[in-house]
Amino acid sequence: MTGTLYLVATPIGNLEDITLRALRVLKEVDLVAAEDTRHSRKLFGHYGITTPLTSCHEHNEAAKGERILQLLREGKSVALISDAGMPAISDPGYLLVRRCRDEGLPVTAVPGASAVLTALAISGLPVERFAFEGFLPNKSQARRTLLKGLQAEQRTLVFYEAPHRLLAALGDVVEELGGGRQVAVARELTKLHEELFRGSASAALDHFGAERVRGEIVLLLAPAEEAPQQETVREALARWRRDTDLPMRQIVKEVARQFNLPGSEVYRESLALKEEDEEE
Structure with missing residues (x-):
């Protein structure tokens, strides 16, 4: 019998936003393999979780993944x-999920809080169709491209953005998509100082330029208007002929x-x- 890898969603801010199943x-x-064990210990302490913790982050995922795979095999x-x-x-x-799938090791998800879906739900922007693009590039040229x-x-x-880059990102939105493009900026979702700004990109730039931006950011851009x-x-000739009594000379x-x-x-x-009319 092999073990199971559980992908467990944790709160995006408010510690109460975790499911009974997740606990x-x-x-x-x-x-439990955690991105940052120091951060996760706060959650564990709050709910009295004593399971051993190990780190698994972007810099050690390949190496740590091998240890986790061996545990699952056992x-x-x-x-x-x-x-x-x-x-x-x-x-x-x-990477870990892909390796588990390649080896036929069971993987299951324990769903929960999502910054992407939470921001979409409260944004007031169209949600029938959306695309999550992850983090915007750090540099302006790549971002504008x-x-x-x-x-x-x-x-x-939908994008994630760091607070110290939000103004630069909004400036590039104005330059490339126009100051009138509708945006929403969700900040500190589910936390005490949660904020949702909705308006034009130019107005967002003015709003967040008034003071230092803090907290986790989700930036949403409204769909482009159909040309x-x-x-x-x-x-046009057919329309004029159909809708008016003018002679063709005047229509031309x-x-x-x-x-x-x-x-x-x-x-x-x-x-x-x-000629088309005569052929018909």
Whole structure:
């Protein structure tokens, strides 16, 4: 019998945001692998959890993963937790889960708090479709390149951001997507000083530029507005003919003015339209 790797979600702020199942699993497993054992001991102390802790972070995940895999092979159960939220989501855990899957070792999740879903739910932005993009790049040029590539995205975009980079990130949003782009900034979710700002990117820049930004940040960008479908010259001719009683000569003049085209070019299109009608 092999052991099971449990991915256990932990609170993103408020220590009460943890499930009964999560508490039971953390108490019953043989070992808990934590992103930062110092941080996790606060949670363990609050709930009287005495299970042994070991560190598993981005710098030692490969090496520590081998020890965890061996324990699972021996039939031991291990819980993986991050500092906040679900492990492996912009946190260590992906490599370990992949190796378990490759070896056929059982992996299961104990769901719970999620900063991404919490921010989306309270943002007031469209939530039918969204894309989580993780952390924005540290450097402005890379950040602006990423944002430029996403400027036409029709889903709400969700990013994690460090408080000391929020103003720079918002400035790049203004430059690449426009100051009118609607954004939401969720700060210190579930904590005493929770804040949700919603408005234009320019207004967000002014709001958070007033004083030092603190706490964990989730930045959300509203979907791009769909560009209006461009009407062709022939479609415009057909519309004018359908909706008015003007003679074709006058319609050609109006459409030529609309598209800033020579009358002769629009006249040729009107002849083509007439041929289409005759063929039908």
